[in-house]
Amino acid sequence: MTGFADWFGRQSSEEYPAIITRMTDTIRHRGPDDSGFWIQPEAGVVLGARRLAIVDLSPTGHQPMSSPDGRYTIAYNGEVYNFQSLRKELESCGHTFRGTSDTEVMLAAINEWGVEQAVRRFNGMFAFALWDEKEKTLTLARDRIGVKPLYYGWSGGVFLFGSELKTLRSHPAFQSEINREVLPLFLRYLYIPAPFSIYEGIHKLQPGTLLRIRQGEREFFTYSYWSAREAVLAAQNSLFSGDEQEAVSELQGLLFESVRERMIADVPLGAFLSGGVDSSAMVAIMQAQSSIPVKTFTIGFEEQAFNEAHHARAVAQILGTEHTELTATYDQALALIPRLPVHYDEPFADVSQIPTMLVSELTRRHVTVSLSGDGGDELFGGYTRYTWAPRLWNRLRGMPLGLRRSAASLLGNLPPAQIESVMRILHPLLPADSRQTLYADKVKKLAEVLPASNPLDIYWNLISTWKDPGEVTNHASEPLPLVRDTAQWPELEDFTRQMMYLDLVTYLPDDILTKVDRASMAASLEARVPYLDDHRVVEFAWSLPQSLKLRGTTSKWILRQVLGRFVPPELFERPKAGFAVPIDSWLRGPLRAWAEDLLSEQRLQQEGYFRAQPVREKWNEHLAGSRNNQYELWAVLMFEAWLAQQGGRR
Known part of the structure; x- marks a missing residue:
């Protein structure tokens, strides 16, 4: 799903078909079975869709789709699973249907109950753009948990939106620059948290949210139809x-x-x-x-x-x-x-x-x-931190901080290979519920949380990869994401519930x-x-x-x-195992040349996003086997690989 609102006339309406075709083509993988677009030239509103046909494979499921009275037109990605029960209810209200798709049911529901009430009835995963011809408004919506993505923002005088950033980038008005402020967040969490994106002025729509913008206006309004909090x-x-x-x-x-x-x-x-x-x-x-x-x-x-x-x-x-x-x-x-x-x-x-x-x-x-x-x-x-972090804090709180810092330094300097060798010997002697894989990573995490001053310090440390990304990034201050904005949190009974809530959102x-x-x-x-x-x-x-x-x-x-x-x-009664891959050994072996090129001192200095010295120190430690810095390095490598794919755009 993609589209744009060009109500300030940055492009001629004659260009709209070529532009929206290019935008939808970039996300062909999301819907290889069908494509389409819809244009309202007077308003400058253009909707595009790619379809992965799942329910109703006939042409009656084609998108974008308009309501019978022409008031609403929708471009939509996802599935509404309770569409059959909604359809029966809508039929009792007098609605008739041409096909059997959930898209047609969504339009009828919006026509019957309005956008906000309809979306509260939808049970599923979805992101959609809806034009209301009567009210001259464009509405964007995202499902409650955020299964389906939706990006949006003003760029070059045009309001752009779509399921993936590549479709926004393909619009000729796209001018956004890399948002340096989010780089510390990326290094810390290994992803860019909503509502931020890698580009200035382009945002992720938060889960459970509606966005509405009226024709001819630049200001948009967002509000929650469902709040996890x-x-x-x-x-x-x-x-x-x-x-x-x-x-x-x-x-x-x-x-x-x-x-x-x-x-x-x-x-x-x-x-x-x-x-x-x-x-x-x-x-x-x-x-x-x-x-x-x-x-x-x-x-x-x-x-x-x-x-x-x-x-x-x-x-x-x-x-x-x-x-x-x-x-x-x-x-x-x-x-x-x-x-x-x-x-x-x-x-x-x-x-x-x-x-x-x-x-x-x-x-x-x-x-x-x-x-x-x-x-x-x-x-x-399910995450081990839900049981491990509270138990650890209960033990740490009675230990002198100086002693904990010394122990952290000692454990942190142990070579990963030495830890694994010792634990292979001790493994059969451990209680079954204490046996793990990849002990070196666990020891490293323990060393990092030992100096914690409160329970939240443990959680924040556990979810942070680069512990102080400000030391690595150039000219960037770290914004306050939801996971650290305590004013937005609900008051919950205990530390474990708080961690589970923060992970959920x-x-x-x-x-x-x-x-x-x-x-x-x-x-x-x-x-x-x-x-x-x-x-x-x-x-x-x-x-x-x-x-x-x-x-x-x-x-x-x-x-x-x-x-x-x-x-x-x-x-199924065994220790939890993540969906892991041996990146640490790959970086020392088959990926070494690729990584060395992306992490070269000259490259890092020339681009100016990261300070070369701390990155090179992590790289050299990893190659020597004295530390396992796979995750810190993978973050930098993924940024550098992405930047190269973008043509080194600054």
């Missing part, structure tokens, strides 16, 4: 009061309904299966509602420390799915890296973008839609969902997320007492109970 507070004030088994059954029922709606498609459908709790529970519920084996897909690596594929294989065998597995080679992974800046559009440095793109490409060779288990960690307490949409959307869409694959794009699941999860999520060192307790009704516990 308000939803969390409402749920916390009305906690689930049933017993444990009632809670498990209630969650299972909600997930059954959410998954069932997301299995509606007129094209082949499957699921990502990692073998972890989230994806396994989702696939189990899919298979329980399917008369044929569900198609499942997983990715593994040749390095066994990073290969979790055997867990997925075991779950697939128990559930009886039609399972496809790819063991990615070095060559496959390394060949993908030069394409990352093209698909991620702005600097993005979550290394799991690599396996996510590989599994998306694998999956698209077999199906057009894949369900994904994202969101389980944020909703049900920052890390989840800006990292996890961005990663999945760009990777899947690059392969023209629609990824659906039943834990997240059904707000009823999100709201129910927040109404649960913490004791149903976290028990001692056991995370996601209630989701494990749901999964345990389908799969033996021994298949």
Whole structure:
């Protein structure tokens, strides 16, 4: 989806068809099945769409689509899963329909109830642009959790918007420069948090938000139709009061309904299966509602420390799915890296973008839609920091700060190889719930949080990669993102809930969902997320007492109970493993020449975005094996690779 509003006449209306065609062509991967545009020349409003046909494959689903009375025209990316029940309700109100698409139902709902009330009824993932011919207003909307992206902003006197930045860049009026102020945020978090983007004047529309701008005006207004903050507070004030088994059954029922709606498609459908709790529970519920084996897909690596594929294989065998597995080679992974800046559009440095793109490409060779288990960690307490950080703080608070600083210095200077050698010996002696992979990374994190002065210091440290990015960036001051703006936080009962809330509204949409959307869409694959794009699941999860999520060192307790009704516990009761890749060794080996070129002192000094000395120090430490600086370096490398792909634009 893309478009622009040129009501100050920066271009001739005769140029509009060529401009919008170029804009939609840049996002052909998001919709290879059909394309279209709509122009209102008097207002200077142009909407464009690419279509990945999922429901109603006929021409009646063509976009942009106008309402029968001509008042509303919409360009839309995503799916509204409750469109069938909405359609029945609208038919009882007198509406008739030409086809069977959810787009047509959305327009009828907007016509019947107005934009704000209609969007509150939509259950799904979506980003849309809507022109109201009667009111002469343009409205942009994004789904509640931020599954689907939407960028917007004024550039060169034209109001631009679209699903990806590349479509805005292709407009001839695009003049925005790189926003240096967001570089510290990027180095710290490995993504650029909303509402910021890499370009000055271009923003990400926040989840659950509507933006409205009137013809002939420059000022726009944004307001929330759904707020995670308000939803969390409402749920916390009305906690689930049933017993444990009632809670498990209630969650299972909600997930059954959410998954069932997301299995509606007129094209082949499957699921990502990692073998972890989230994806396994989702696939189990899919298979329980399917008369044929569900198609499942997983990715593994040749390095066994990073290969979790055997867990997925075991779950697939128990559930009886039609399972496809790819063991990615070095060559496959390394060949993908030069394409990352093209698909991620702005600097993005979550290394799991690599396996996510590989599994998306694998999956698209077999199906057009894949369900994904994202969101389980944020909703049900899956990240180790939710149990680890509070326990650590309770122990640290009684230790003298000087002693903690000394211990941090000692641990921080231990070579990664030495740590791994020692822990390989000790591993069999550790309690099962304390066994981990990649011990050196854990020790490094411990060293970094030991000097914390309060619980939030631990959390902020854990989610920060470059701890002081101001020392690395030139001429940039760090803006205040939501994750550090305590004035915008809800008052929650404890530190763990606070971490879970912040991850829900920052890390989840800006990292996890961005990663999945760009990777899947690059392969023209629609990824659906039943834990997240059904707000009823999100709201129910927040109404649960913490004791149903976290028990001692056991995370996601209630989701494990749901999964345990389908799969033996021994298949999923193990330490959490991330979707990791061996970037540390690749940077010392097959990626070394590529990285050396991007991190050269001359290059860094000439571009002027980063100070060469601290970057080169990190690089040399990493090459020597004295420190594992893979994530800090990957952030700089992804910016440099993106900048090179942009032609070195300043």
